[in-house]
């Protein structure tokens with residue numbers, strides 16, 4: 237067993253860290269205030285591979301392994317939750333399905349633009365009346381001549397206003413059970429696509445999430461991604477992989493909270509000594525560091541299994557479940573250590589606390605991930 | 620058209636530096652590329668792009684300096700060389716300069732040597748002057764802009780920041796220059812560069828490869844020990860008084876007594 241990163245992974249981690257420290261972290265508060273990602277930073281990302289982490293080089297990506305991608309997501313999360321979330325959705329939820337199931341023509345049409353640093357991509361699953369229960373998807377796509385005609389509504393769609401194309405889960409068959417759904421590539425400039433203003437939300441303000449409506453939107457039949465009727469299965473595979481990235485994002489957010497807590501507790505004095513000299517505070521720091529390390533190892537473990545071609549669905553759900561909850565505890569305790577200043581907008585903890593909250597909701601709630609883990613482990617037990 | 624840029628891994632400027640009971644310096648184990656060198660490396664790459672030059676990045680030191688060299692490769696330097704020999708352990712700046720100069724001469728066709736403004740770990744730039752002296756080349760220090768460079772005509776014109784203002788200076792090549800912050804916006808590594816750098820084996824040139832003998836590695840100056848800075852003692856005093864005027868008068872009196880005014 238070897239826990240060392242390869243030379244390439246380590247150099248990449250260092251490079252992404254210094255990029256984030258200069259281009260993203262100093263602007264995180266502004267991104268949160270204004271609700272806008274920093275386009276200048278985005279424009280510089282292609283050279284480092286951040287907007288095409290696992291996209292082949294022929295299409296403008298960097299073709300990294302899952303561990304390297306996780307390293308990048310952690311650094312992004314450490315610098316800015318909004319930027320991290322948008323980049324996660326872009327890379328894992330939009331680029332990856334096109335890489336995995338796209339035809340040469342589809343890859344050529346969409347990936348070079350998606351990896352340009354000018355746009356970010358989206359995946360649209362959630363609807364006003366169905367989230368966790370994807371079988372409840374109502375958005376309909378029907379064939380009409382050489383085209384799909386799409387009608388329906390989606391909600392919470394990250395990056396939609398920045399996206400040239402949205403990978404959309406549609407119902408394409410009436411009563412075929414889990415085979416009733418397909419993924420369709422919908423360009424956002426098609427007639428009938430309406431993207432509402434960003435939804436007001438608790439955190440990740442810089443990462444826009446939108447309500448979308450499709451009314452008689454027409455796209456060519458060859459905008460179908462992968463096989464007709466396989467949409468739900470493709471989505472589940474996409475979410476498995478995305479959960480590793482969300483896990484890494486959570487480790488980054490927790491790490492940021494932890495670093496702020498260490499800094500503050502070694503400076504702030506109470507009762508004649510620094511906060512860090514009080515054992516009750518030391519125990520909080522020790523617990524945070526332990527949980528972060530455990531979470532990071534779970535993320536690496538899941539990423540490694542994926543890179544080895546082993547089953548990783550259970551590990552990915554474990555990583556996402558554990559890190560999203562560890563991240564909330566870390567943010568809670570770090571804010572607590574800051575006392576009143578933790579609650580102040582002038583300190584980063586208030587933002588980190590809000591940003592991390594969605595991590596146990598998006599890409600499978602904690603409950604859904606527990607269901608996935610239980611189903612897999614019972615399968616393994618032959619139950 | 621061959622540029623050599625010299626770099627070094629140094630303790631992170633944010634690291635807490637302390638001295639242990641035995642007088643040994645503890646600076647944390649995290650090393651970073653000398654922040655000043657980031658400007659020199661970027662400038663070398665910009666010149667490479669503009670003049671189709673070749674860039675070699677060079678460091679003197681044990682294996683941990685490979686990190687700075689690989690960073691340089693990842694940004695776009697063409698080759699990296701590490702100069703090291705057990706005999707160089709504990710070297711002073713003159714020994715360092717001799718080693719750098721010998722490596723430049725071994726490279727053969729270098730006409731421009733670039734340094735970051737100083738080494739922040741020892742807060743010194745002596746090695747830059749000494750390297751130029753050992754090579755017998757002109758030194759242009761504190762360069763804030765390279766105004767013109769002509770490899771064919773062997774000339775360079777730079778803008779230097781001097782105490783009273785700026786100075787524009789021309790020189791023949793070969794030359795040694797040191798660059799300031801602000802000469803450019805440091806480049807980040809690219810994933811293509813990172814991939815290349817991670818696969819590169821960095822050659823190590825020892826004393827014999829450089830044609831130097833043990834005497835050349837004999838320093839003239841040696842560090843004998845470190846001490847912690849004396850603790851700063853200070854006290855806060857709140858001046859009481861009936862009115863603002865009264866308080867101000869008392870403050871002025873105290874400042875006179877302390878010879879601050």
Ligand SMILES: Cc1cc2nc3c(=O)[nH]c(=O)nc-3n(C[C@H](O)[C@H](O)[C@H](O)COP(=O)(O)OP(=O)(O)OC[C@H]3O[C@@H](n4cnc5c(N)ncnc54)[C@H](O)[C@@H]3O)c2cc1C
Nearest residue numbers: 359360361362366367368392393394594597598599601603
């Ligand atoms: C900031 C943000 C960004 C998002 N980005 C995207 C995006 O880009 N694309 C996209 O498609 N969606 C996105 N989402 C939506 C997200 O994926 C859903 O919110 C999530 O899947 C949960 O669905 P829901 O909100 O409909 O909740 P529901 O499914 O209605 O669940 C409500 C509660 O019930 C629980 N629950 C549901 N079923 C069960 C069960 N069987 N057993 C026990 N408990 C259960 C859930 O865990 C949850 O606690 C985003 C959400 C947020 C907050």
